[in-house]
Amino acid sequence: MNAKRISVFVLVLVTAISRCSAWQEPAKQESTTANHFLESLKRSRQAHLRITETINKGDNPTKLDPDKLVLRAYDKAIASAEKIIAAGGTYGQKEVTADQERINDVSQRVRENYVNAAKTQVADARREATETYERAVAEAMKKRAATLGDSEATYQRSVAQSNLTLRLKRNAGKLGIVVWNLPARAKLHDRSTVAVKIELLQQGRVVWTNQLARLNRRGDNSAFRLPNVLFDKVRIETTRWAGSGSGLAEVEVYAGTENLALGRPCEVSSIETLPTHLDDRDALTDGVTQPTEAGEGYWIPEEKTKATVTIDLLGAANQEIIDAAKARAAEAQAAKIRAAIPTR
Numbered sequence: 001m002n003a004k005r006i007s008v009f010v011l012v013l014v015t016a017i018s019r020c021s022a023w024q025e026p027a028k029q030e031s032t033t034a035n036h037f038l039e040s041l042k043r044s045r046q047a048h049l050r051i052t053e054t055i056n057k058g059d060n061p062t063k064l065d066p067d068k069l070v071l072r073a074y075d076k077a078i079a080s081a082e083k084i085i086a087a088g089g090t091y092g093q094k095e096v097t098a099d100q101e102r103i104n105d106v107s108q109r110v111r112e113n114y115v116n117a118a119k120t121q122v123a124d125a126r127r128e129a130t131e132t133y134e135r136a137v138a139e140a141m142k143k144r145a146a147t148l149g150d151s152e153a154t155y156q157r158s159v160a161q162s163n164l165t166l167r168l169k170r171n172a173g174k175l176g177i178v179v180w181n182l183p184a185r186a187k188l189h190d191r192s193t194v195a196v197k198i199e200l201l202q203q204g205r206v207v208w209t210n211q212l213a214r215l216n217r218r219g220d221n222s223a224f225r226l227p228n229v230l231f232d233k234v235r236i237e238t239t240r241w242a243g244s245g246s247g248l249a250e251v252e253v254y255a256g257t258e259n260l261a262l263g264r265p266c267e268v269s270s271i272e273t274l275p276t277h278l279d280d281r282d283a284l285t286d287g288v289t290q291p292t293e294a295g296e297g298y299w300i301p302e303e304k305t306k307a308t309v310t311i312d313l314l315g316a317a318n319q320e321i322i323d324a325a326k327a328r329a330a331e332a333q334a335a336k337i338r339a340a341i342p343t344r
Helices: 002-057 068-085 092-170 281-286 319-340
Strands: 176-181 191-202 203-215 221-225 231-243 246-257 264-269 307-312
Touching: 002 068, 002 092, 068 092, 092 246, 176 191, 203 221, 231 246, 246 281, 246 307, 264 281, 281 307
Parallel strands: none
Antiparallel strands: 176 221, 176 246, 191 203, 191 231, 231 307, 264 307
16 A cells, blocks of 8 residues: 555656656747847857958058947847846847847948948048149249249349449449438438448449548538449448438439439338338438438438448339439429520
């Protein structure tokens, strides 16, 4: 009896164990399948990461960023799958396919963005290359223009040097300089120059000097004979003065009857800082020998200081000044003729 009961108990126990095992097998199989899909998803992520890193090692101008977008989509899907599996839910072919489709959508947008970025980079590179080329061309043209300008200036100065040399040689014995003082009757700034130093220069070298040229105190101008030497600049230094300082109205350099200094550019070492005298450095060669209005037609340096003016006889002449001087000369000649006509 006891043996029979034991046999029945064993049979029931074996049956229960068999049924339990049969119930656990599908759950185990389902869990294994879910883990398989999860691992597949993880392998896809790793494959994408390796591809991205491989691309970034090359010369591709558009570098991919493996830490964003697609990888984030993978991480989000993996985290969701792990949460489902941990809760005992189902994560099978349907779920992994849906996750993969979402990841593919993100990947497609990323590819489109990279393509657009690459196109933009190409366009930017072309635009930059074009701008660089245009700048290079502009710079080359600028240098060419500067070179041509320098060549033209050198040529013009060479021609001027030849013409000046010819005039000086043709008028040997008839070279002179006339220095016009500030007119006393105009009472301009209570100034008058008493003495000057005159230097002739040829290519920067002093070839003749008059250390003390006294100006005529009874008249407005003083004439000095010049030696038969070649020169291209005249430098005058005011060394003595009366009143508050020195000043000059005009400097004329004659070769025969031609004033070589008319309209030529001047450089001064000092200039009065009054507003009306800031632009009068070239007034010494403007043809106005007897100025009457303050600030027009003369040069004054700073008060009670020695100062120099250098006239460049090879510098480009101001044609307006020359034309104005010719007009004044013509008018003066006409006035003489009119004055000579007898009247009743």
